Amino acid sequence: xxxxxxxxxxxxxxxxxxxxxxxxxxxxxxxxxxxxxxxxxxxxxxxxxxxxxxxxxxxxxxxxxxxxxxxxxxxxxxxxxxxxxxxxxxxxxxxxxxxxxxxxxxxxxxx
Amino acid sequence: xxxxxxxxxxxxxxxxxxxxxxxxxxxxxxxxxxxxxxxxxxxxxxxxxxxxxxxxxxxxxxxxxxxxxxxxxxxxxxxxxxxxxxxxxxxxxxxxxxxxxxxxxxxxxxxxxx
Numbered sequence: 001x002x003x004x005x006x007x008x009x010x011x012x013x014x015x016x017x018x019x020x021x022x023x024x025x026x027x028x029x030x031x032x033x034x035x036x037x038x039x040x041x042x043x044x045x046x047x048x049x050x051x052x053x054x055x056x057x058x059x060x061x062x063x064x065x066x067x068x069x070x071x072x073x074x075x076x077x078x079x080x081x082x083x084x085x086x087x088x089x090x091x092x093x094x095x096x097x098x099x100x101x102x103x104x105x106x107x108x109x110x111x
Numbered sequence: 112x113x114x115x116x117x118x119x120x121x122x123x124x125x126x127x128x129x130x131x132x133x134x135x136x137x138x139x140x141x142x143x144x145x146x147x148x149x150x151x152x153x154x155x156x157x158x159x160x161x162x163x164x165x166x167x168x169x170x171x172x173x174x175x176x177x178x179x180x181x182x183x184x185x186x187x188x189x190x191x192x193x194x195x196x197x198x199x200x201x202x203x204x205x206x207x208x209x210x211x212x213x214x215x216x217x218x219x220x221x222x223x224x225x
Contacts, residue, residue, distance in 0.1 A: 032212040043115075043204045043216035044155070087154070091212045097143060099214065101155040 002026040002090040004102040011108050018075045020105050022088030025069045033064060033071045036087045038104070044087060048073065075107075083109045113139050113209045117217035124195055125225055131191045132220045134205030140185035141207035145214065146178070149202040161188040195224045 002024045012018045032051050036044035048055055050062040061074040085104040092098050114137040124130050134144055142163045147155040159180050160168045167180035179191040192199055200223050206214040
């Protein structure tokens with residue numbers, strides 16, 4: 001299983017773009033990268049998923065370099081409601097589908 | 112989108128009793144579901160992998176006789192905390208595997224053991 005490393009916390013202001021980078025040096029060939037958002041006392045919410053290059057949806061973009069050893073979640077124009085913990089997960093099919101959560105990044109958006 | 116539900120959302124029980132938590136995939140079938148546990152200010156910890164029609168696979172350090180998992184159908188997995196004690200109080204979250212590479216999470220169940 002690929003271990004993930006993210007910054008413990010980040011601060012931002014409303015309206016700014018926030019980029020959270022995750023390193024996963026031991027990612028395997030068939031692994032996908034998925035980002036989740038979690039609010040207190042709620043289950044993680046799927047944000048975006050990718051395998052390589054760039055993926056964009058209505059809420060975020062995900063940038064994955066060619067070596068896939070890291071990924072960056074980009075949140076455009078954050079608002080106060082984006083204050084949450086963000087987790088980067090690497091989905092491994094080796095020995096059966098399994099994901100292990102890292103510590104996550106606590107994003108605090110200020111007015 | 113893929114929706115996973117959990118029931119109950121919160122439960123309070125007396126020490127020594129058993130509590131059952133249900134996890135359902137509402138709009139898709141899931142051959143694999145997962146159970147996590149989360150303590151305050153901490154990340155999610157994988158407890159076990161639940162496979163439809165077979166025994167669950169528990170992570171190291173998780174007591175299989177204490178945390179009974181049953182995955183009787185493609186849309187339902189249950190976690191039973193047997194003889195619950197105050198130290199079992201936690202936030203329990205399930206997820207269901209959707210397609211090959213994605214999992215969707217339930218809203219979580221808050222368990223308080225008095």
